[in-house]
Each structure stands twice: as C-alpha cells, then as structure tokens.
Amino acid sequence: MASKVVQAIYNDDDVLMNAVKQVRAAHHHIEEVYTPFPVHGLDKAMGLAPTRIAIMSFIYGCIGLTVAIVMMNFIMIEDWPQNIGGKPSFSYIENMPAFVPIMFELTVFFAAHLMVITFYLRSKMWPFKEAENPDVRTTDDHFLMEIAVHGNEEEVAALLKETGAVEVNIQEKH
Template sequence: MADKVIYATYDDEQVLLKGAKDLVSKGIYIRDVYSPFPIHGLDPIIGVKHTRIAITAFIYGCIGLLLAVFGMWFFMIQDWPMNIGGKPNFTLIDNLPAFVPISFEFTVLLAAHGMALTYFLRNWTLPGVKARNPYPETTDDKFVMELHLHDNHDQSEAELEEMLKATGTTRIEAR
C-alpha cells in the first residue's frame, strides 16, 4: 500500500508558521513546506538540517587552486618558459606574486561552478526533469504543508486532519 500524503493549504505564511509550531509541539512530523518565497524561521521548526554545500565549495576551491598552480607551472615554466617584461620564468617561487590573481580567480571559478552543479545534482533540478511541486498555486500566493501518514503513525488520518483544521488551514487534501 502506498503512503498516504496530506496537503494542507494556507493563505498566510504567519498562519502556516504558527500552525507548524503547534503541530511539531504535538509530535507531528512535517515532511515539507512549499511556498512562493522563503519563510524566515521555518527551517528549524520543521527540522531542516543545515546544508553542507560550503564544504563542497571549499573542496572545489582547493581543486581549482591546485589546478591553477599546476597549470601555471607547466605552461609558464616547464613547457614554454618566456621572458616577459624582463621577468624570466625559471622557477615558480620567483614568479608566485604574479600568479596570485590567476590562482585566486581560478579558485573562485571552480568553487562557484562546482557548487552550482552540486546543487543542481543534489536537488535533481536538471533540464528535462519534471518539477516536484504538488500545487502550482504555491508559485503565486499559496503555502502548502506536506505530511505523510507513515511519518506520523501514532495518529490516524482523521486525527491529523482535525489538528490541521485547528491550525487555520484553508484546504486539506489527502492523496
């Protein structure tokens, strides 16, 4: 049997925020909230964990720095050394101050692009992938709370719907 999902629609984000606090204080697990804009303070209430994308940005930045330094050493010193403006390129250490801007820019380039690609892959928001949004109204003016019966096995569907009605929801739909 498939897991039954309950969607509660709200007209106001403050009503949804207060309702989420009430439900979580009663032990109800809220799977997700769909809204047209971020709701400040909702993440800690429904238990959304902090993202680890900063760690991936650091890793991609380190890879960018290593590739930049290796590339500059190989192209400017090993493969094709040139005397540019009276500054001979015989060692990397002698020319390191000239390589700092290039290293910085390549580090930022790889960190930003790697972070963006990681975000797209992690959230599966790629071209051609169907968006997972149960209510198209959430992109305009509605707020939807998603609860799964499996996550809240202590309560029945009727009990969950009664609790949701008490929070000020405008529409409840079970699928």
C-alpha cells in the first residue's frame, strides 16, 4: 500500500532543528530525517526513545569476561598446567593477577564486535543493501525531513515552507 509523504529540504542544521520543533509542536508525525552528518540533539527534538545499545554493550562485555575466565581456567589450570615464571598452577585465584590483561582484552573484544553487529542488525544494514536516502543531496550538504500525510498535504507543505524549507515535495512512499 502506497502512502504519501511530504519531503522538506533544508540547507542549515539550525534551521532544521527549529523546523523539527515546530512540526512536532503542530502534532505532525516525522517519519525520518536524513542528514549528511550527526546533528546534536536531533533525536531528542524528534521525540525518539533513548537507545539501549549501551546496555547491550555491558552485557556483551560480561559475556567476554566470562568466556575469558572459563577459557583461562580450562587452558592454564585444568587441561595443560605449566610452571611459567615460577607461578604455581594449582588454582585460578592464585594466577588471576597474571590473567587480568587477557580478561580485559577479551571483554573489550566481545563488547566492541558484538555491539557493531547488533548496531548493523538493528539498523537493518547488511552487506550489499541499497541506500534508502530519498535525495542524494542528503549525503553532501542538505537535510531532508519526511512527514507522513493523510489528506492534509497542502497544510503540511505550507507549515514546512514557513519553517525555512528550501524545497518541499510530495512523494508516494511504498
């Protein structure tokens, strides 16, 4: 089912921020905003929920720490105990200070790699996926705001022109 969206193009991020606030104050739903660079505060202005990727990063770090502890205990204590530098290999606790760098590295490794994979999956960005930006100027120096419309195209277009939009288009979105 096709629906209509109004696309407003801006050439300044400050004008875009003010426009987003005005559109939200007028109770219109902003579908998406395309920008050539991150705009600080845009997510809050759009009313987006805070991300939970930091929580997942912590969980992934805990998984990495657990894997490091289990791996080092099995390899260095149970499977193949060795006397390296006069350190006894009777228990994991006695050798833990020597294992701290490995625990740190695997914690960071798991957190970083799994967080990147989670970000790509959550953003629906996989290899060979075509770009979804509706206007190629958004990758260079313009900002685009898409607003879903339901029979009120002229009202929304007039509001967007008042907010400082350089160009306003009505498009069919599939």
